[in-house]
Amino acid sequence: xxxxxxxxxxxxxxxxxxxxxxxxxxxxxxxxxxxxxxxxxxxxxxxxxxxxxxxxxxxxxxxxxxxxxxxxxxxxxxxxxxxxxxxxxxxxxxx
Amino acid sequence: xxxxxxxxxxxxxxxxxxxxxxxxxxxxxxxxxxxxxxxxxxxxxxxxxxxxxxxxxxxxxxxxxxxxxxxxxxxxxxxxxxxxxxxxxxxxxxxxxxxxxxxxxxxxxxxxxxxxxxxxxxxxxxxxxxxxxxxxxxxxxxxxxxxxxxxxxxxxxxxxxxxxxxxxxxxxxxxxxxxxxxxxxxxxxxxxxxxxxxxxxxxxxxxxxxxxxxxxxxxxxxxxxxxxxxxxxxxxxxxxxxxxxxxxxxxxxxxxxxxxxxxxxxxxxxxxxxxxxxxxxxxxxxxxxxxxxxxxxxxxxxxxxxxxxxxxxxxxxxxxxxxxxxxxxxxxxxxxxxxxxxxxxxxxxxxxxxxxxxxxxxxxxxxxxxxxxxxxxxxxxxxxxxxxxxxxxxxxxxxxxxxxxxxxxxxxxxxxxxxxxxxxxxxxxxxxxxxxxxxxxxxxxxxxxxxxxxxxxxxxxxxxxxxxxxxxxxxxxxxxxxxxxxxxxxxxxxxxxxxxxxxxxxxxxxxxxxxxxxxxxxxxxxxxxxxxxxxxxxxxxxxxxxxxxxxxxxxxxxxxxxxxxxxxxxxxxxxxxxxxxxxxxxxxxxxxxxxxxxxxxxxxx
Numbered sequence: 001x002x003x004x005x006x007x008x009x010x011x012x013x014x015x016x017x018x019x020x021x022x023x024x025x026x027x028x029x030x031x032x033x034x035x036x037x038x039x040x041x042x043x044x045x046x047x048x049x050x051x052x053x054x055x056x057x058x059x060x061x062x063x064x065x066x067x068x069x070x071x072x073x074x075x076x077x078x079x080x081x082x083x084x085x086x087x088x089x090x091x092x093x094x095x
Numbered sequence: 096x097x098x099x100x101x102x103x104x105x106x107x108x109x110x111x112x113x114x115x116x117x118x119x120x121x122x123x124x125x126x127x128x129x130x131x132x133x134x135x136x137x138x139x140x141x142x143x144x145x146x147x148x149x150x151x152x153x154x155x156x157x158x159x160x161x162x163x164x165x166x167x168x169x170x171x172x173x174x175x176x177x178x179x180x181x182x183x184x185x186x187x188x189x190x191x192x193x194x195x196x197x198x199x200x201x202x203x204x205x206x207x208x209x210x211x212x213x214x215x216x217x218x219x220x221x222x223x224x225x226x227x228x229x230x231x232x233x234x235x236x237x238x239x240x241x242x243x244x245x246x247x248x249x250x251x252x253x254x255x256x257x258x259x260x261x262x263x264x265x266x267x268x269x270x271x272x273x274x275x276x277x278x279x280x281x282x283x284x285x286x287x288x289x290x291x292x293x294x295x296x297x298x299x300x301x302x303x304x305x306x307x308x309x310x311x312x313x314x315x316x317x318x319x320x321x322x323x324x325x326x327x328x329x330x331x332x333x334x335x336x337x338x339x340x341x342x343x344x345x346x347x348x349x350x351x352x353x354x355x356x357x358x359x360x361x362x363x364x365x366x367x368x369x370x371x372x373x374x375x376x377x378x379x380x381x382x383x384x385x386x387x388x389x390x391x392x393x394x395x396x397x398x399x400x401x402x403x404x405x406x407x408x409x410x411x412x413x414x415x416x417x418x419x420x421x422x423x424x425x426x427x428x429x430x431x432x433x434x435x436x437x438x439x440x441x442x443x444x445x446x447x448x449x450x451x452x453x454x455x456x457x458x459x460x461x462x463x464x465x466x467x468x469x470x471x472x473x474x475x476x477x478x479x480x481x482x483x484x485x486x487x488x489x490x491x492x493x494x495x496x497x498x499x500x501x502x503x504x505x506x507x508x509x510x511x512x513x514x515x516x517x518x519x520x521x522x523x524x525x526x527x528x529x530x531x532x533x534x535x536x537x538x539x540x541x542x543x544x545x546x547x548x549x550x551x552x553x554x555x556x557x558x559x560x561x562x563x564x565x566x567x568x569x570x571x572x573x574x575x576x577x578x579x580x581x582x583x584x585x586x587x588x589x590x591x592x593x594x595x596x597x598x599x600x601x602x603x604x605x606x607x608x609x610x611x612x613x614x615x616x617x618x619x620x621x622x623x624x625x626x627x628x629x630x631x632x633x634x635x636x637x638x639x640x641x642x643x644x645x646x647x648x649x650x651x652x653x654x655x656x657x658x659x660x661x662x663x664x665x666x667x668x669x670x671x672x673x674x675x676x677x678x679x680x681x682x683x684x685x686x687x688x689x690x691x692x693x694x695x696x697x698x699x700x
Contacts, residue, residue, distance in 0.1 A: 011642075014646070015642060015646035015648075016648055018643050018647075019643050023651070026651070038425060041425075041434040041438075044434075044438060045434075052180050052184070056187070063187055064187070066468070066470060066471050068467075069465055069467075075471075077186070080478060081474050081477070084182075084474070084480075084481055087179075088175055088179055088180070091171075091175060091481075092423075095168055095171075095421060095422040
């Protein structure tokens with residue numbers, strides 16, 4: 001919990017006016033977040049990575065294929081991108 | 096253990112090698128495009144490594160390990176959630192679009208997608224930020240150099256017991272300008288006076304040790320004298336500060352020397368070689384940094400007896416470390432890293448703004464040989480990023496296992512390497528540290544010069560000059576910025592709040608800036624007027640929240656440092672505003688949007 005701010009005769013009333021308005025929706029939003037337990041929060045992170053993996057798998061072929069102009073060799077970036085994201089799923093599952 | 100001759104030689108070889116290599120690469124620079132975009136000849140592997148090492152600056156390498164010492168692996172979020180996903184997204188969506196349009200800067204893309212008002216506003220914001228941040232980064236780099244090479248002046252306070260009053264005196268008099276020690280006995284005080292030759296010794300007049308210590312210090316050989324300042328508990332701290340400043344022996348290597356040294360070295364190769372030198376020296380820096388940090392990690396855990404022992408030692412520290420191996424902390428955690436702030440603020444806003452919209456980052460991918468290589472560079476960078484927390488965050492926790500009683504967490508890493516590494520290896524590690532420090536400053540310097548040349552000078556002063564003219568202007572600006580950075584760094588040294596201010600400013604415009612990039616790329620209906628209103632409105636929103644949080648009777652956010660939440664809400668506000676205004680203003684012409692919007696080919700295509 002942060003310490004209280006110093007009082008300013010002009011600025012504090014203005015800031016308080018807006019703070020009182022914002023605290024209502026802010027409080028509701030905060031209550032929602034606090035009510036989410038850690039397991040569910042972890043699920044949010046893992047769902048995010050999983051959705052990205054699905055998105056990468058669904059990308060058009062021409063968007064993931066890269067051709068080396070010097071050698072003419074074509075490589076797909078898809079498995080590398082999936083690998084990077086999959087590692088995140090594993091890391092967030094462990095920790 | 097301190098650095099020995101062989102360590103200094105290794106550090107020197109590294110510095111001379113890097114600077115020499117950068118200057119050598121500068122021989123090939125002929126045009127402005129060579130200077131700002133490396134002639135668009137950069138390979139994917141070099142860009143990817145440069146992206147990774149540029150992201151790790153002086154503040155990060157110390158701060159992340161220091162925060163990991165205090166809070167644990169939660170700091171890994173900044174590289175995992177904060178880098179890997181967004182680098183994949185950027186690599187497949189944003190970077191190819193930027194590259195294809197042939198722009199040199201992100202504001203230039205704003206000019207093509209939206210209008211000159213958005214471009215200029217963004218250029219002025221980023222240009223000013225980069226210029227100020229350059230000074231701050233140089234200052235932080237110099238501070239780190241002094242800490243690592245143990246060049247800081249030292250202050251000793253003699254007090255039989257640690258009390259809040261003693262700490263207050265030490266903070267007020269010595270602050271962050273000195274490495275501070277507190278001594279309790281005559282023997283320890285004399286030992287530290289002989290070994291470390293402090294620049295100042297503060298002694299409580301009421302201390303029963305006073306007379307004996309003064310007598311013993313008088314016996315020290317000529318040239319080893321220690322200036323002693325006597326104080327009384329409760330005396331005016333400002334007056335004591337003045338007396339201490341008058342009596343203290345000047346430092347043998349003032350911070351300003353380090354500022355100038357780092358400024359000249361980095362400025363030299365950036366001036367000569369432009370983006371080419373920045374990227375290829377970054378490659379060396381990336382290898383040195385990763386190997387150095389990996390060695391500390393492996394050797395540090397080995398010295399603890401293995402991974403199992405390391406984990407046990409951390410768990411034995413009790414409540415203090417109960418979350419040290421948790422990446423996700425509750426929304427109401429006492430740390431500054433609740434999962435909600437991390438996910439919304441970092442994962443969805445700040446990280447995206449950084450990897451998609453930060454000129455110092457994006458510029459190198461714009462210099463890729465082809466669109467395909469630009470994409471590949473980001474995917475390669477994402478793979479490398481997976482390993483960074485292991486070699487940069489975990490060592491902070493290893494430092495905790497080795498020594499749970501380091502007073503200043505930011506010095507945990509330096510303390511660990513000094514205690515742990517043998518001669519020679521210590522030199523390699525310090526070279527790795529320097530590598531990380533230099534890589535961020537050179538990128539910032541090059542990007543500041545690029546942005547001011549392309550978006551301000553070329554746009555408003557000389558739009559149709561020869562390309563070689565812009566090369567000259569770019570070099571002049573690089574020189575001017577390094578001089579400015581040296582002066583600004585010296586100025587910031589006296590005002591620590593400047594650092595906080597600059598970082599806060601970054602948070603203020605990251606959210607709105609990201610909002611208009613994302614909408615510009617993903618939504619063809621976003622208009623120039625909408626983006627301009629969204630950008631300005633978002634800035635007002637973030638500034639307003641900061642104002643309310645600072646001046647209301649009670650802070651608006653129930654968290655000490657709410658930068659993650661401010662970034663999130665200003666982003667949301669800017670998105671809403673841009674969408675609303677775009678919908679009531681005419682759509683941009685189709686020809687203008689072609690190639691600038693993701694998967695948009697114009698017409699009914």
